[in-house]
Amino acid sequence: MEQHLLGTDFQNPVLLAAGTCGFGQEVSEVVELDRLGGLVTKSVTLEPREGNPAPRVAEFRGGMVNSVGLANPGARAVRDRRLPWLRDRIRRARVLVSVAGHTPEEFVEVIRILDDADGFHAFELNLSCPNDTRRGGLPFALDPAEAARVVEGAREATQRPLVAKLAPNTPDLAPVIQAVEEAGADGFTLVNTLPGLVLDPETGRPALGAGAGGMSGPALRAVGVHAVWRARSCTRLPLLGVGGIARGPDAAQYLLAGASLVQIGSASFWDPRTPGRVVNWLKGYLGRQGAGGLTELVGSARIPGSSPPTPDSR
């Protein structure tokens, strides 16, 4: 079940997704974090953010929408109060700190504040938040040149691995993947939420306080698996697949499409035992497949008309 990538070993390929497990401590009573491959923290911004008006999440039949508005305590408080908990309490799971900002310069400042601290291994750059309205709602990931500026700045600011988290709502992932890889990224997470709107038909009002939000859960799964498969054909860097994973077979689809690791978000709100169950299911699955290891399985889907490159393990 081990995976070697981003310069470290993940004991298994299942991580908790950004924004759905706080900074680990919030879920530590209900999730045994050290049984997992790792976790990605809530996105950290330069200044503390209060977030958007309630309600911030709303369910619908295919999943949920959220507009949390990147509520977080800000980079300095994360360094002083959240990373020490992770350093002292997490032994085997790997921690990625998610970073967000309104400008490329803000990303760099957050990284400079956090970089000297212990308690985490890599940065995940949230280039794809659909709820940050400052840029007119256009995430960096939909603008390859701007996305590359963020990664270039980040690359100069840290030696740690940089994973770029991309958005699903682009007609073609190839230009942003190429630009971000050239700028120095070490891997990609695919996908963030899709823009979504849930309305109350009686009142005509949106279910979320902020109006529209980001859609996640089962309805996102086929989009995410497709994005991983598409990305696999344009880069050899490792991929982390996320979107709609609620059961082991969902995670297996991401691995077959080319993801070396998977992340679980919404499903752990519905049942915090989900990530542990996915780990157990994947163990049995690997045995049944007779695969020598997970690496053999990654990207092994047989999809007509495509022969993706195999991922680098760095």
Ligand SMILES: Cc1cc2nc3c(=O)[nH]c(=O)nc-3n(C[C@H](O)[C@H](O)[C@H](O)COP(=O)(O)O)c2cc1C
């Ligand atoms: C309530 C909520 C908050 C989220 N916050 C963040 C965040 O801070 N940063 C980020 O990169 N993604 C964030 N996400 C997106 C998730 O990390 C993930 O990409 C998305 O939910 C798809 O996975 P899922 O279908 O398993 O939930 C958030 C998702 C939810 C549901």
